[in-house]
Amino acid sequence: MAKAILVDASKCIGCRGCQVACKQWHGLEAEPTAFSGSYENPPDLSARTWRKVKFIETAEQDGATRWRFLSDACKHCTDASCLAVCPTGALFRRPWGAVDLDQQICNGCRYCVSACPFGVVTFNEETGRVDKCILCPDRVEAGLAPACVTTCPTGALSFGDRDQLLGRAKERVVQLRAKGEKDAQLYGERELSGLHVLYVLQERPQVYGLPEKPRFAAASVFPGFLMSAVASVVMGVVALVAFRERGGRGEE
Amino acid sequence: MGKNPVWSWYIIWYFFVGGVAAGAYVMAAFADFFGRKEDRQLAKIGYAIAFPLVLICPILLIWDLGVPGRALNMFRLFNWNSPMSVGSWVLLGFGLVSLVSLILVLWDRPGAWRIRRVLAIPGALFGLFIASYTGVLLGATNRPIWVANNWIGPLFLVSALSTGVAALALFSARAKLTGFRQVHLLATGFEALLLVLFLQSLGAGATLFLTGSFAPLFWGGVVVAGLAIPFGFAFLPRGRAVEAVAAILVLAGGLALRYLVVTGGQT
Helix, strand or coil, X not given: XXXXXXXXXXXXXXXXXXXXXXXXXXXXXXXXXXXXXXXXXXCCCCCCCCXXXXXXXXXXXXXXXXXXXXXXXXXXXXXXXXXXXXXXXXXXXXXXXXXXECCCCCCCCCHHHHHCCCCCCEXXXXXXXXXXXXXXXXXXXXXXXXXXXXXXXXXXXXEEEXXXXXXXXXXXXHXXXXXXXXXXXXXXXCHHHCECEEEEECCCHHHHCCCCCCCCHHHHHHHHHHXXXXXXXXXXXXHHHHHHHCCCCCCC | CCCCCCCCHHHHHHHHHHHHHHHHHHHHHHHHHHCCHHHHHHHHHHHHHHHHHHHHHHHHHHHHHCCHHHHHHHHCCCCCCCHHHHHHHHHHHHHHHHHHHHHHHHXXXXXXXXXXXXXXXXXXXXXXXXXXXXXXXXXXXXCCCCCCCCCHHHHHHHHHHHHHHHHHHHHCXXXXXXXXXXXXXXXXXXXXXXXXXHHHHHHHHHHHHXXXXXXXHHHHHHHHHHHHHHHHHCCCCCCHHHXXXXXXXXXXXXXHHHHHHHHHCCC
């Protein structure tokens, strides 16, 4: 049964409990930080920060500023670009949906870093390998929820069967729309054939820095090779003509 | 968008050197199959320079990974979806075939040419792959410039064949360039066409190369040095000096192209 995390952005208060719980469970160091003009910190996911809360300020029509929060990490895509292009098998799929990463096998080629449509996978300068959220397989396979979900005090994060969470997420979107949140929407149901992290958003995905149409990187492999094969044939014909048809009786 | 993979000079040089090696080998194979007897002299040089150049490739790639033993993990499995995985295996195969081709050039008996030619079939197929897969690899990412771009593979391919001929010209010693000159002239035209198609596919992103910070190297290195001057030289009276200058400019243009495309996706 496919599992998933449901992130209900409308219930997030930006406490960053999930961010810290993730660091504690996985033994990830704190990062030296600097003021970046926002309460959001650190500014990006990294090899040491696998989950973070995004702080988004939106200007409302009445002139007020409103906070939007989003607990963000790896989305464990069904069409996972990182896993598709990994040449070593370090990135692999858990039967219940997580995109896991075997640190012993990763050789630090960084292809996945460039392939991830969400900018999640990060190169770790210290280990020479990559890092990302692995959805706490040690906890999940022992019947627990991931560390971030367990610590969430507001119910913004929940974990369970993907199908059930999908139903709950849709109900929540209906509820929010009924309350006048006209941009309330679900993200992750169909994107990349389905994410294993579902989002209930109050704004369009771009407001949260989520791509409207995330792209599966490996979709370009076949057309790329096809075009190269065509160019190869063209060059073969060019060579055939050029070698055969030149000057007649030698050239010098 | 994906994060910056920080593929720097090791990768740029690998794309370039791998392309020259593959280009020299493929052009040698073309000459052996389509050319005349007089072209075979230069074909031998093509096979002979391919292997030493291919040897440089794994050194660059392992250097990039940092920990040498980890490079072996590329050979744990074969992943059709990953140009890097397929490329690792094909590079291994191309290395082995080009080594045998080199041996057959050194062991130059009357019958060796026939064996060389048979071996050149898998060798040229591997070579065409090595010349182009690096561009397909970049297309299969989520970085600006590269994302979903299907023109980089063909562009790198034709550029690799062009730089391959240039390397042949530099190493040709007393051998005449003969038919290679015409192939190169046509390849230069084809490469220019592919370059236009590549830039057109970038839309507004092309300004990075056309008018942005990369413009001097793009116009000076890729267009003028790599394409226009060698094209013009083809109509000059032939001579060793003209040929050598054209060859060096073509090689410089090929390196500039790879630098710009690889770095362009990371700015």
